[in-house]
Amino acid sequence: xNTDQQQLRDYLLGRLPEDLATELDTRLFTSxxxxxxxxxxxxxxxxxxxxxxLTSVDDAAFQAQCARSPMxxxxxxxxRIFLSALERQSDSESSPLIxxxxxxxxxxxxxxxxxxxxxxxxxxxxxxxxxxxxxQLLASSRAHGSNASSDEERRSTVIAFLSANVPRGPSxxxxxxxxxxxxLLELQVELQPSPSEETDWDxxxxxxxxxxxxxxxxxxxxIGPEAFLSLLIDTESIRTGSYVIRYSPHSDQGAxxxxxxxxxx
Amino acid sequence: xxxxxxIPEVDAKVSRQRxxxxxxxxxxxxxxxxxxxxxxxxxxxxxxLIFFFSRRLLAFPEDLADEVLDRLAYRISQHTEIASxxxxxxxxxxHVAQEQSGRKDQAQNVDPSFFDNVSAPxxxxxxxxxxxxxxxxLKKLPSSEARLLRGYYCATGNNQIKARKSLAxxxxxxxxxLRQRVFLARQRLRKCMTTAQDKNRK
Numbered sequence: 001x002n003t004d005q006q007q008l009r010d011y012l013l014g015r016l017p018e019d020l021a022t023e024l025d026t027r028l029f030t031s032x033x034x035x036x037x038x039x040x041x042x043x044x045x046x047x048x049x050x051x052x053x054l055t056s057v058d059d060a061a062f063q064a065q066c067a068r069s070p071m072x073x074x075x076x077x078x079x080r081i082f083l084s085a086l087e088r089q090s091d092s093e094s095s096p097l098i099x100x101x102x103x104x105x106x107x108x109x110x111x112x113x114x115x116x117x118x119x120x121x122x123x124x125x126x127x128x129x130x131x132x133x134x135x136q137l138l139a140s141s142r143a144h145g146s147n148a149s150s151d152e153e154r155r156s157t158v159i160a161f162l163s164a165n166v167p168r169g170p171s172x173x174x175x176x177x178x179x180x181x182x183x184l185l186e187l188q189v190e191l192q193p194s195p196s197e198e199t200d201w202d203x204x205x206x207x208x209x210x211x212x213x214x215x216x217x218x219x220x221x222x223i224g225p226e227a228f229l230s231l232l233i234d235t236e237s238i239r240t241g242s243y244v245i246r247y248s249p250h251s252d253q254g255a256x257x258x259x260x261x262x263x264x265x
Numbered sequence: 266x267x268x269x270x271x272i273p274e275v276d277a278k279v280s281r282q283r284x285x286x287x288x289x290x291x292x293x294x295x296x297x298x299x300x301x302x303x304x305x306x307x308x309x310x311x312x313x314l315i316f317f318f319s320r321r322l323l324a325f326p327e328d329l330a331d332e333v334l335d336r337l338a339y340r341i342s343q344h345t346e347i348a349s350x351x352x353x354x355x356x357x358x359x360h361v362a363q364e365q366s367g368r369k370d371q372a373q374n375v376d377p378s379f380f381d382n383v384s385a386p387x388x389x390x391x392x393x394x395x396x397x398x399x400x401x402x403l404k405k406l407p408s409s410e411a412r413l414l415r416g417y418y419c420a421t422g423n424n425q426i427k428a429r430k431s432l433a434x435x436x437x438x439x440x441x442x443l444r445q446r447v448f449l450a451r452q453r454l455r456k457c458m459t460t461a462q463d464k465n466r467k
Contacts, residue, residue: 014322021320028313029355035313040448068324071315081392082454083418085399090415 008041013061046079126165133226134161157184158235161228162245162259164192173242173260178235180265185238187231189245189259194227195220201229203247205238212237216250240265285335286342293338296350310334310354317358323365333357398465402457410450417447 010016011024028034048054049062066072160176178185187205198220205213218229229247243263248256297306314330323329336357337350347353403411413432420428433443 011320012316014320016320025317025320025355028316029351032309035309035316036448038316039312040444043448043451044444064322065319068322069315069319069326071327072319078395078455078458081395081399082451084392084396085403086415086418088396089400089403089411090419 004037005041005044008038009045009058012038012042012045013058013065015061042075043079046076050076050079050083130161130163133223156182157186158182159186159188160261161188162190162261164190173262175262175264177264178238182235185233185235187233187245187261188221189229189231189247191220191227191229194222194225195249197249197251200250201247202250202253203229203231203245205231205233206244206246207238207241212243218247235265238263238265285338289335289338289342292342293334293350296337296341296347307334310351313351314354314358317355318362321362323362329358329361329365333361336361398458398461399454402454402461405457406450406453410453413446414450414454417443 007016007020007024011021016024024034028038045054045062049059052059054062066076158176158178160174162174176185176187189203200217200219202216203214203218204211213231213233215231218231221228221230231245240263243261245259245261246256247259248254294300294304294307297310299306311330311334314333315326318326318329333354337354340353341347341350403414406414413436416432417429429440429443433440436443436446438446
């Protein structure tokens with residue numbers, strides 16, 4: 001500590017000889033510079049007090065000053081608060097990796113949550129749509145088929161719905177399991193986009209290159225917004241293996257579409 | 266009046282309450298060259314007066330400073346010819362200090378328990394709230410100043426001396442200039458805290 005600083009500290013603690021103190025009083029009221037220096041020195045004094053760096057004499061003098069001045073008490077309290085805040089801040093900044101990770105997560109979490117919500121919504125909607133379609137199909141087949149077949153016949157029919165919403169490559173064709181007791185396989189081939197015209201369709205079911213089922217007048221069925229072709233195939237005419245359905249509107253045979261499936265008996 | 270105040274100090278407060286008016290306060294600010302919204306010269310003069318009374322080891326230097334300011338305001342509002350408001354304030358302060366020394370003996374005869382039933386005002390925010398507010402103010406500082414404060418205060422013991430020395434070297438400053446920079450950063454922080462407290466009160 002240089003002499004000036006020591007003199008300022010003595011002034012603050014009230015132990016500067018009166019003649020020197022009076023001189024400083026006069027300087028204080030004629031210059032703002034000394035006021036700043038005193039405030040600066042008071043900050044150091046408070047810091048030394050808080051860190052217990054004062055000598056016992058200085059410590060006692062400072063405590064007596066505090067007892068007389070609520071403002072000085074407040075300054076000491078405020079310095080302690082300042083140190084606590086500074087400590088917390090440096091704690092959070094001491095591990096920048098964690099901070100960056102937290103920032104990254106805070107940005108990523110809402111995006112992930114949104115994505116999860118969207119996926120759940122689409123999945124639920126698709127499940128619900130399929131459930132409604134199946135129940136409608138069942139109701140429809142019961143209503144229309146009652147005159148032609150008995151309950152036993154209905155039980156021996158296998159219905160397979162080939163959805164157009166599930167994109168599949170040739171290696172991941174859907175598998176249809178047909179029990180040995182089944183006599184009829186009803187293949188429902190969903191069309192998408194739903195055709196606007198009520199035309200018949202040419203349909204062939206191919207096993208390798210062999211046509212095992214063919215019809216030039218397959219009608220279009222509609223249930224709600226869904227449109228599909230229904231192929232009734234005798235299970236005795238087919239065996240385990242991969243099949244391709246080729247279908248095109250009767251009026252425009254050039255626009256053929258294909259759908260494959262794997263059958264297991 | 267707060268617990269532990271002496272009779273002369275209470276007298277001083279009463280006399281202040283009797284004398285200060287909105288008009289005289291406005292005259293004081295104008296005399297010091299302040300605008301009513303700013304008041305920085307007023308605050309500076311008050312700080313000087315507090316140092317003046319503190320070094321004389323007088324109790325409640327803040328109240329005595331206010332007493333001087335009230336008397337000064339009164340004089341200015343009465344159109345007393347004053348060449349320098351600060352020099353005039355020093356004269357009043359010397360006078361008030363003398364009054365206090367003269368009344369010390371009388372005050373010592375008062376039973377201190379006389380004031381025991383008067384509770385001190387305790388409308389202060391919790392420590393946690395203040396730390397949070399201080400953290401917010403630290404974040405508002407320019408990053409270079411926040412770094413400076415952390416570098417200056419966050420080392421302890423002997424490490425602190427070394428850390429401050431190396432900080433000064435790194436910034437190309439003398440130790441005194443470094444202290445000055447830290448002081449200015451803390452002044453900015455104090456201003457921010459005062460503004461935040463004022464907002465909170467509203």
